[in-house]
Amino acid sequence: MSSSVxxxxxxxxxxxxxxxxxxxxxSAAGGPAGIKHLHSLPGYYGFYAALWAGLPALLLLxxxxxLQDNFVLSLVMAQMSPDLVSGLSDGQLSLLVSDIQNLARxxxxxxxxxxxxxxxxxxxxxxxxLATLALxxxxxxxxxxxxxxxxxxxxxxxxxxxxxEGVVRVILVVFSSIAILTTLGILLSVVFESLLFFQKVxxxxxxxxxxxxxxxxxxxxxxxxxxxxxxxxLFAGTLMVTLIAMxxxxxxxxxxxxxxxxxxxxxxxxxxxxxxxVLAGIPTVVYGFFAALTVAPLIRDLGEGLGLDVSSESALAxxxxxxxxxxxxxxxxxDDVINAVPQSMRDGSYxxxxxxxxxxxxxxxxxxxxxxxxxxxxxxxRAIGETMIVVMAAxxxxxxxxxxxxxxxxxxxxxxxLLTGDQEFDSPKTLAAFALGLALFxxxxxxxxxxxxxxxxxxxxxx
Amino acid sequence: xxxIAEDITRMTGAMTADDLxxxxxxxxxxxDFTSPQARMVCRNVDVHYGDKHxxxxxxxxxxxxxxxxxxxxxxxxxxxxxxxxxxxxDTVPGCRVRGRITLDGQDIYDKQQDVVPLRAQVGMVxxxxxxxxxxxxxxxxxxxxxxxxxxxxxxxxxxxxxxxxKAGLWDEVKDxxxxxxxxxxxxxQQRLCIARTIxxxxxxxxxxEPCSALDPIATARIEELIDELREQYSIAIVTHSxxxxxxxxxxxxxxxxxDLVEVGETSQIFTNPSHKLTEDYITGRFG
Numbered sequence: 012m013s014s015s016v017x018x019x020x021x022x023x024x025x026x027x028x029x030x031x032x033x034x035x036x037x038s039a040a041g042g043p044a045g046i047k048h049l050h051s052l053p054g055y056y057g058f059y060a061a062l063w064a065g066l067p068a069l070l071l072l073x074x075x076x077x078l079q080d081n082f083v084l085s086l087v088m089a090q091m092s093p094d095l096v097s098g099l100s101d102g103q104l105s106l107l108v109s110d111i112q113n114l115a116r117x118x119x120x121x122x123x124x125x126x127x128x129x130x131x132x133x134x135x136x137x138x139x140x141l142a143t144l145a146l147x148x149x150x151x152x153x154x155x156x157x158x159x160x161x162x163x164x165x166x167x168x169x170x171x172x173x174x175x176e177g178v179v180r181v182i183l184v185v186f187s188s189i190a191i192l193t194t195l196g197i198l199l200s201v202v203f204e205s206l207l208f209f210q211k212v213x214x215x216x217x218x219x220x221x222x223x224x225x226x227x228x229x230x231x232x233x234x235x236x237x238x239x240x241x242x243x244x245l246f247a248g249t250l251m252v253t254l255i256a257m258x259x260x261x262x263x264x265x266x267x268x269x270x271x272x273x274x275x276x277x278x279x280x281x282x283x284x285x286x287x288x289v290l291a292g293i294p295t296v297v298y299g300f301f302a303a304l305t306v307a308p309l310i311r312d313l314g315e316g317l318g319l320d321v322s323s324e325s326a327l328a329x330x331x332x333x334x335x336x337x338x339x340x341x342x343x344x345x346d347d348v349i350n351a352v353p354q355s356m357r358d359g360s361y362x363x364x365x366x367x368x369x370x371x372x373x374x375x376x377x378x379x380x381x382x383x384x385x386x387x388x389x390x391x392x393r394a395i396g397e398t399m400i401v402v403m404a405a406x407x408x409x410x411x412x413x414x415x416x417x418x419x420x421x422x423x424x425x426x427x428x429l430l431t432g433d434q435e436f437d438s439p440k441t442l443a444a445f446a447l448g449l450a451l452f453x454x455x456x457x458x459x460x461x462x463x464x465x466x467x468x469x470x471x472x473x474x
Numbered sequence: 475x476x477x478i479a480e481d482i483t484r485m486t487g488a489m490t491a492d493d494l495x496x497x498x499x500x501x502x503x504x505x506d507f508t509s510p511q512a513r514m515v516c517r518n519v520d521v522h523y524g525d526k527h528x529x530x531x532x533x534x535x536x537x538x539x540x541x542x543x544x545x546x547x548x549x550x551x552x553x554x555x556x557x558x559x560x561x562x563x564d565t566v567p568g569c570r571v572r573g574r575i576t577l578d579g580q581d582i583y584d585k586q587q588d589v590v591p592l593r594a595q596v597g598m599v600x601x602x603x604x605x606x607x608x609x610x611x612x613x614x615x616x617x618x619x620x621x622x623x624x625x626x627x628x629x630x631x632x633x634x635x636x637x638x639x640k641a642g643l644w645d646e647v648k649d650x651x652x653x654x655x656x657x658x659x660x661x662x663q664q665r666l667c668i669a670r671t672i673x674x675x676x677x678x679x680x681x682x683e684p685c686s687a688l689d690p691i692a693t694a695r696i697e698e699l700i701d702e703l704r705e706q707y708s709i710a711i712v713t714h715s716x717x718x719x720x721x722x723x724x725x726x727x728x729x730x731x732x733d734l735v736e737v738g739e740t741s742q743i744f745t746n747p748s749h750k751l752t753e754d755y756i757t758g759r760f761g
Contacts, residue, residue, distance in 0.1 A: 277567075355604035359667065362562060362600070363617040363674055364593035373616065378607045 014076055014143075017150055021072070024154045025065035028161065032060025035165045051172035059171040062178050063157035068150040075146045083138045084108060087131050111135050201452060204445035211439045212240045217446060219243060223409035223420075225429060225440045240443055242450070244409040248326065248419035252405055253394045255330025255415060256337055260394075261387055263334075264341025271342070272349040273371055284346075291339035295399040302332035302404035314416060324406035327415040333400050337390045344386030348379045381465050388462035392455035398423040422447050504749045505738035509537030509725070513708040514559060514596075514678055519573035521554055521563065528554045531573075532734040534727055536678060541700060541709040543723035543740065545716060547760065550729040552712045556680050559710065560596035561589050577678070594621055597671035601683040603663035605655035605670075610647050613655040613666055614638060617674035633673060641669035642699050661692025668699065672707075679703065681711040685718065697722050716756060720744050728752045 036056030040049045049056070088108070099107065107128070113120045114132035165171070209217070220241020267287060271280050307328035314321030321327075352375050360370040376383075406418030407428060429444040512535040521529035529551045536542050536559075544552040554563065561582060563569045575582050582592050594617070605613050614634045617623075624630040634651075638644040643665045647658070655666050664684060671679055681700070685693040700709060700722045713719050719726050719740065726743040728736045728751070736749040747753040754760055 353604070355600060355602060356606060358562065358598075358600060359604040359606065359670075360616070361565065362560065362593055362598035363620070363670065364590045365616075365620050366590060369620050373620070374606050 014072060014146070017072060017147060018069075021065055021068050021150065021154055024068075024151075024158070025061040028064035028154075028158045029057040029061040031057075031158065032161060032165060033057035035060070035162055036167075036171070039165060040167050045167075049167050050170050051175075055171040055175050056165050056169070058175045059169070060158060060161035060165065062175065063161035064154045065157070066178070067157055068154040071150050071153055072146065075142075075150075079139075079142050079146070083135060083142055084111075086138055087111065087135045090134060091131055092127065115139070198452065201445050201449050204442055205449040207437070208439060208442035208446045211442070212446075216240060217242050217443075218450075221411055223425070225425070225443055238439065240439065242422070242447065244411040245420060245422045245425055245447065246450075247411055248405065248409070249395055249421040249423075251326050251413070251415060251419060252330045252333060252401060252421055253391060255327060256333035256394045257387070257391060259331060259334025260337035260341050260390060264338045264390075265345055265383065267338065267342040268345035268349060269371060269376075272346050273367065273375070287342055288339050290336065291343070293336070295336065295397065296403075298332050298336050299399040299403035302328050302400050306332055307404055310416075319416060321416045322406070322418045324404060324418045325416050326405055326419045329401045329405035330415065332404060333394055333397055336397070336400065337394055340390045340393060341386060344389065345379070345383045348382030348386060349375060351382070352378045381468060385462040385466035388458050388465070392458040392462070395458075396423065396451060396455055398427060402427055422451050426451075503533065503734045504736040504752075505743075507534045507727070507734070507737040509535035509540065511538035511540075512536070513538050513578065514710075515574075515576045516555075516559070517574045519555070519558060519571065519575060521551070521558060521572075522570045523554075523566070524568040528732055529558070530732040532729075532732075534734060534737060536708050536710050537725075538708055539704055539706075540725060541704050541711060541723040543719035543726045544710065544712045544729060545714075545719050545726060545755070546729035546735075547755065548714075549731075551732045552727075552729045553682050555729070555734075556682055556710060556712050557598075559678070559680055560593050560598055562593075562598065564589060594674045595676050596678045596680060597674065597676035598680040598682065599664070599667050599671055599684045602687050603660055603667055605658070605663050605666050607654065607656055609652045610638075610655045610658070610666060611651040614669050614673050617670060621674055623674065637669040637673040638666075640672050640703070641665045642695070642702075643669055659692070661688050661695055664688060664692070664696060665699065668696075668703075672703075676707065678708045678710065681709065683712055683714060686714060693718070716744070728755060730755070 033053045033056060036049055036053045037043060037046065040046055040053075046053060110120050110124075110128055111131050112135065114124065114128065115136040217240055220239065221243045222239040222241045223244050224239040226238065271284055271287075275283060303324070307323055307325060310325060310328050310331075311321045311323050356374050356378060357370055360374045365373070401421045401424050405421055405424060407420055407424065408418050409420050409425075410417055412419065426444045426447050429440060429447075434441045514536040516535070517533045519529055519532045520527070532551075532555060534542070534555075544556065546552050557563045558571050558575060559582075563571060571583060577592070577595060581587065582596075606616060608616070611634055614637050615630055618630060618633055624633055635644060635648075638647065643662060646662060647666075655663065658666060664687075668679075668684075684700075685696050688696065697718065700711065703709060704724075711719075711722065723740045725737065726740045727734055728743065728747075728749070730751050736743065736747060736752040738748070743752065744756060747756055
């Protein structure tokens with residue numbers, strides 16, 4: 012029987028325990044009239060009993076589910092004759108294990124089925140069944156035991172509310188640490204892979220080298236695969252695309268925010284704001300082909316009309332479309348910040364005879380500026396990390412150029428290029444993606460920290 | 475009732491000189507709402523917020539060199555009335571003002587009247603001190619700058635200093651003019667707001683419960699200041715504190731549910747009110 016059935020059984024037990032706890036508490040208090048003599052409301056006694064019935068059993072279930080397989084396997088492998096196991100490499104051993112597992116579960120087996128493997132599989136199946144049975148017995152015993160214990164302890168003086176709230180607090184802490192630990196885990200995995208990369212390629216070359224050509228020769232005689240890892244053209248390309256995006260997004264977003272928050276009537280705002288925010292909901296891949304199929308040819312035709320040499324994938328096209336994508340971020344964040352400037356500032360300015368635009372320019376905007384800067388920095392970090400648009404519209408060639416009409420490549424594009432297709436996971440080419448990811452992560456992290464710091468400082472101003 | 479009828483007759487007589495539209499009945503207002511040296515003249519002012527009739531047929535003068543206190547229970551419309559005087563209600567959606575309000579004979583709700591010079595002439599100080607998040611100097615210089623009152627830095631410096639001196643703040647801030655105005659104490663901030671208002675040389679200053687967010691010492695300081703400012707400006711002050719009204723004002727107007735119930739010399743209102751509602755409010759029977 013699967014553990015999901017056990018899970019359901021435990022939940023049912025918890026429900027029973029809840030009602031039993033409530034009933035017990037009420038009767039201990041001498042009927043509904045005596046509830047005021049209880050330390051906590053009857054519901055807390057119910058939760059108290061349910062937690063006792065369910066929590067230890069659930070913990071046991073979780074622990075068991077994560078350890079059972081390995082434990083059973085180690086028992087099975089220990090029983091196998093040594094001559095069958097000895098002399099096998101790690102890879103071969105894991106193949107053998109998966110053969111046994113597949114056989115026991117009735118799946119198709121890759122290798123040849125020998126009697127020894129057959130026996131091991133039977134062994135495995137038997138032990139698994141035994142372990143599952145043991146789990147059922149232990150979990151239900153602990154559930155019923157917990158229920159009994161809670162039942163016995165429930166008395167009017169029991170501080171059930173404090174106990175339950177304590178447990179809830181622990182649960183909340185656990186869940187919030189999951190998010191933090193995940194971030195930490197991602198960071199550590201990127202750092203360790205990057206360290207492997209920097210053992211093969213020097214840090215100096217990576218951060219200051221001007222040539223990027225990550226193809227590595229698989230054979231000695233392969234041509235055109237030099238394996239140069241100078242990331243400067245990537246950083247320059249990212250910077251240029253981001254710069255173009257911000258040149259589009261900041262003025263447009265800011266003006267839109269000023270109009271919507273200060274000038275627009277509430278009717279206009281009620282439909283204009285959602286429409287603007289729809290821009291943020293468009294999938295970036297859609298922006299990507301809009302950039303590649305519509306904007307880039309448009310720019311090329313326009314450039315050719317002016318007698319300029321425009322490549323069909325240009326930094327300008329990618330930057331323009333990315334700027335459009337970022338507009339709602341800038342406008343929405345600025346709008347919030349402008350609205351957060353207290354009405355009393357506006358009143359004070361109007362009462363001195365200032366017009367709406369004077370009030371905006373001289374009072375509201377300066378007051379909101381730190382928050383707006385924070386919002387813009389968040390938008391920058393978003394632009395730096397943006398991938399789909401640049402993959403489709405900016406190009407792959409690592410040109411080190413200041414000409415926005417040429418094709419450039421960005422950090423994110425190269426990470427995609429390095430990791431798509433069949434790869435060796437220990438070649439510098441693949442590991443370079445992690446180093447690029449680390450660089451990207453650090454830059455956006457720094458930007459976010461600065462932005463949050465500025466935004467927080469700004470909030471204090473009116474408190 | 476006789477007394478009221480007499481009052482109305484007398485007032486109507488006084489009114490002809492003002493060349494005003496024919497008067498409606500002055501509902502129940504007891505006492506003389508005119509001022510011998512009227513700066514602002516309000517006649518038959520009605521204010522509606524959507525369906526709510528917030529001010530009902532109120533007439534009141536604000537005279538030269540006097541402080542008029544407006545008192546009354548919460549929601550009686552005294553702040554609304556005050557905000558009509560510099561058209562701050564314009565920004566409130568659904569707010570309609572009828573009647574006639576003049577400043578030195580000029581109708582402030584006239585189509586020709588621009589609110590920008592009006593608000594320079596009729597300044598306002600708010601309940602909660604609201605200095606701009608700028609330096610002390612810039613707070614005071616803001617008004618003169620937007621109205622182009624000074625020609626150069628020297629004049630502006632002088633104007634800032636005079637304004638701060640008049641607001642009684644100069645000695646406390648003269649060494650830190652470039653520091654943010656928001657860093658001052660509550661009472662200092664409120665005096666900074668008064669200095670900011672004075673800097674555009676208004677004729678009338680409206681104060682909407684200027685001391686309600688301040689401690690007693692800061693309040694006493696502001697009250698002294700109001701008394702000094704009376705020399706140069708006409709002042710209308712809304713207050714919840716009857717003691718404050720008694721201390722700072724020459725005339726007091728008692729509002730009740732949108733009606734102006736009684737107006738009179740402050741001493742008379744507080745010692746010998748004519749209207750039952752005024753008496754009940756002043757003796758603390760409600761409010």
